[in-house]
Amino acid sequence: MRTQNSRSGARQPTVRLRxxxxxxxxxxxxxxxxxxxxxxxxxxxxxxxKEAVALLNYRxxxxxxxxxxxxxxxxxxxxxxxxxPFFALLVDAVERAAEERGTDLLVCATRxxxxxxxxxxxxxxxxxxxxxxxxxxxxxxxxxxQAIGDVGKVVLLDEDVPGVEAPRVFAENYRGGVLAxxxxxxxxxxxxxxxxxxxxxxxxxxxxxxxxxxxxSSGSSAxxxxxxxxxxGAAQGQDAAERMxxxxxxxxxxxxxxxxxxxxxLAAARKLSVRxxxxxxxxxxxxxxxxxxxxxxxxxxxxxxAEIGSCGVGALLDHIAGQPVPEQPRRVPVExxxxxxxxxxxxxxxTTRNKAVSGVA
Amino acid sequence: MRTQNSRSGARQPTVRLRxxxxxxxxxxxxxxxxxxxxxxxxxxxxxxxKEAVALLNYRxxxxxxxxxxxxxxxxxxxxxxxxxPFFALLVDAVERAAEERGTDLLVCATRxxxxxxxxxxxxxxxxxxxxxxxxxxxxxxxxxxQAIGDVGKVVLLDEDVPGVEAPRVFAENYRGGVLAxxxxxxxxxxxxxxxxxxxxxxxxxxxxxxxxxxxxSSGSSAxxxxxxxxxxGAAQGQDAAERMxxxxxxxxxxxxxxxxxxxxxLAAARKLSVRxxxxxxxxxxxxxxxxxxxxxxxxxxxxxxAEIGSCGVGALLDHIAGQPVPEQPRRVPVExxxxxxxxxxxxxxxTTRNKAVSGVA
DNA sequence: CTGTTAGCGCCTTCAG
DNA sequence: CTGAAGGCGCTAACAG
Numbered sequence: 001m002r003t004q005n006s007r008s009g010a011r012q013p014t015v016r017l018r019x020x021x022x023x024x025x026x027x028x029x030x031x032x033x034x035x036x037x038x039x040x041x042x043x044x045x046x047x048x049x050k051e052a053v054a055l056l057n058y059r060x061x062x063x064x065x066x067x068x069x070x071x072x073x074x075x076x077x078x079x080x081x082x083x084x085p086f087f088a089l090l091v092d093a094v095e096r097a098a099e100e101r102g103t104d105l106l107v108c109a110t111r112x113x114x115x116x117x118x119x120x121x122x123x124x125x126x127x128x129x130x131x132x133x134x135x136x137x138x139x140x141x142x143x144x145x146q147a148i149g150d151v152g153k154v155v156l157l158d159e160d161v162p163g164v165e166a167p168r169v170f171a172e173n174y175r176g177g178v179l180a181x182x183x184x185x186x187x188x189x190x191x192x193x194x195x196x197x198x199x200x201x202x203x204x205x206x207x208x209x210x211x212x213x214x215x216x217s218s219g220s221s222a223x224x225x226x227x228x229x230x231x232x233g234a235a236q237g238q239d240a241a242e243r244m245x246x247x248x249x250x251x252x253x254x255x256x257x258x259x260x261x262x263x264x265x266l267a268a269a270r271k272l273s274v275r276x277x278x279x280x281x282x283x284x285x286x287x288x289x290x291x292x293x294x295x296x297x298x299x300x301x302x303x304x305x306a307e308i309g310s311c312g313v314g315a316l317l318d319h320i321a322g323q324p325v326p327e328q329p330r331r332v333p334v335e336x337x338x339x340x341x342x343x344x345x346x347x348x349x350x351t352t353r354n355k356a357v358s359g360v361a
Numbered sequence: 362m363r364t365q366n367s368r369s370g371a372r373q374p375t376v377r378l379r380x381x382x383x384x385x386x387x388x389x390x391x392x393x394x395x396x397x398x399x400x401x402x403x404x405x406x407x408x409x410x411k412e413a414v415a416l417l418n419y420r421x422x423x424x425x426x427x428x429x430x431x432x433x434x435x436x437x438x439x440x441x442x443x444x445x446p447f448f449a450l451l452v453d454a455v456e457r458a459a460e461e462r463g464t465d466l467l468v469c470a471t472r473x474x475x476x477x478x479x480x481x482x483x484x485x486x487x488x489x490x491x492x493x494x495x496x497x498x499x500x501x502x503x504x505x506x507q508a509i510g511d512v513g514k515v516v517l518l519d520e521d522v523p524g525v526e527a528p529r530v531f532a533e534n535y536r537g538g539v540l541a542x543x544x545x546x547x548x549x550x551x552x553x554x555x556x557x558x559x560x561x562x563x564x565x566x567x568x569x570x571x572x573x574x575x576x577x578s579s580g581s582s583a584x585x586x587x588x589x590x591x592x593x594g595a596a597q598g599q600d601a602a603e604r605m606x607x608x609x610x611x612x613x614x615x616x617x618x619x620x621x622x623x624x625x626x627l628a629a630a631r632k633l634s635v636r637x638x639x640x641x642x643x644x645x646x647x648x649x650x651x652x653x654x655x656x657x658x659x660x661x662x663x664x665x666x667a668e669i670g671s672c673g674v675g676a677l678l679d680h681i682a683g684q685p686v687p688e689q690p691r692r693v694p695v696e697x698x699x700x701x702x703x704x705x706x707x708x709x710x711x712t713t714r715n716k717a718v719s720g721v722a
Numbered sequence: 723c724t725g726t727t728a729g730c731g732c733c734t735t736c737a738g
Numbered sequence: 739c740t741g742a743a744g745g746c747g748c749t750a751a752c753a754g
């Protein structure tokens with residue numbers, strides 16, 4: 001038997017529903033149902049309840065409520081890394097949207113590790129949340145897909161997990177690739193580097209497709225050198241950029257498929273005394289960092305992170321409400337933000353060799 | 362009476378404690394207490410329980426547990442803005458620390474608005490969390506202090522709320538000011554600008570104190586021009602920097618007390634064709650952005666955000682555990698990261714006039 | 723070590 | 739609109 005108050009310091013006498021009922025002279029059931037909107041009451045009675053609530057500063061105990069109702073009015077958000085500006089923006093957007101819709105939010109970070117992802121999926125999915133917003137940043141061999149299937153209400157954001165039947169919200173990656181290629185081609189570049197993220201990841205595959213197909217169908221003799229690596233981080237971007245810049249015949253322009261990657265390119269260029277945009281033109285992807293303050297200010301494909309977040313919340317809530325899962329992913333539009341990192345190649349080379357048009361693994 | 366399973370799709374038959382008890386041939390009480398560590402059992406019995414748990418994939422219902430125990434094993438984190446890299450890093454650090462200590466985390470953003478802060482304080486503090494990590498970014502007139510006092514277990518991070526008796530963890534702001542001043546003075550600057558954040562905020566006051574006292578006690582004839590504004594954002598930083606740069610007698614060096622502010626200075630300098638570090642030296646504060654990739658790479662006082670977060674979690678857990686509130690704030694060390702935005706003033710001016718040594722409001 | 727018995731605070735019937 | 743009763747799943751106290 002509990003003798004003392006459950007709250008820490010016993011500072012507030014824990015006002016319960018029955019206190020409101022007593023104060024307003026009504027029954028517990030009436031107050032409960034009124035507060036939950038399942039009972040209409042004459043204005044006067046309603047007012048009495050509201051006054052009592054205000055007077056006593058009553059707040060329903062969320063745990064009791066969740067236990068009783070069997071749902072939590074909470075959604076979970078699982079991201080690889082909160083400190084990454086891209087995900088920070090996403091978390092922020094989701095938080096706003098969730099607050100707007102009156103649902104609580106639980107945030108977890110997984111360091112992009114499968115074990116963490118599996119753990120959080122089963123933990124949150126079980127009883128903590130009514131549904132999950134999930135974003136991963138690595139390719140899946142099926143383990144993730146199964147875990148997600150087991151959980152139930154989850155929507156995929158930003159990256160796909162093949163084989164999962166779930167609502168999905170993605171950026172127009174293909175279009176981003178097209179925009180980047182068109183922009184670089186229009187500036188006169190014929191030897192282009194694609195610096196992609198993890199192989200097999202939807203974003204990499206789609207952005208490359210858009211990029212490569214645009215180049216091919218341009219009718220020009222342009223060529224692509226393809227680099228891909230395990231992460232979207234700056235270190236890998238720098239490595240790839242250095243390899244590319246030190247090639248016998250370096251590209252005159254690069255498309256870096258994340259901000260971080262582009263920062264890596266910048267670092268590589270600085271290290272190798274390659275000047276932008278004179279010696280190398282650069283288009284980034286994401287546009288979440290202070291790209292406009294770099295020198296040169298970086299031209300980029302902007303990804304509407306905030307929109308991905310808010311659409312995701314909407315999709316999840318719909319899903320929880322039992323609406324059918326849309327066949328196709330929801331696509332949010334990207335746009336080209338032109339700044340100053342793209343210029344006409346200084347010493348245009350003719351392109352006769354054909355050593356590097358390659359596909360995505 | 363509930364007839365169907367409480368979970369959405371009735372996918373899992375909801376395994377409860379009593380199922381584990383039955384499966385392992387023990388009583389509910391024994392299993393419960395064993396699982397909570399309040400009961401030692403012979404290895405063999407223990408194993409039976411563990412096996413049953415694994416077999417049934419049992420996970421205690423958190424809501425039932427919280428309702429029953431009267432505590433949540435959850436802490437809340439309230440920040441002004443998740444998208445800001447500084448707070449994103451903080452959220453990340455807190456999330457890690459919380460996970461390490463086995464406690465859940467609830468994150469809220471307030472847009473730095475008092476009304477939101479009050480709302481979240483009372484909401485989270487009430488039943489959602491056992492304790493709160495709170496960070497604000499504006500001066501308080503007493504309303505915040507009272508709300509925090511009402512809530513109980515909260516620890517203040519990064520900025521103070523005067524009049525609150527709570528554990529606090531702050532950066533060595535004063536020392537940061539000292540380091541910046543020493544560095545600038547050593548480079549030969551005699552006319553220094555202090556571009557601070559909101560007046561009255563601990564960080565502004567302390568950083569200015571350290572800066573100004575170092576300048577004064579340097580014995581040199583150095584002067585300070587003080588600018589302060591309502592926010593730590595880039596726009597305000599740019600305004601302040603423009604005012605300063607267009608003054609009759611502009612400073613040759615500036616100390617911007619946040620990354621954002623420093624970015625604003627960069628923008629202002631670009632706009633007014635002031636070159637760094639030739640015409641203007643700059644020291645930033647925070648060092649959470651990609652300052653090393655700007656041009657010039659920015660020298661900065663690095664604030665150990667991650668440490669603030671993890672210390673905060675520790676302090677909060679101690680506080681919840683009933684340990685006495687430390688008299689003094691815990692201070693985490695800052696350090697000067699030297700890069701390339703500070704140089705000897707190009708055309709050193711003699712300083713005879715005395716028009717701008719001012720104090721903090 | 724076990725079983726029983728009360729709750730935790732709320733929601734939801736159901737009969738009145 | 740009321741009042742009573744059952745249940746959500748778990749913890750804690752007590753007697754054995």
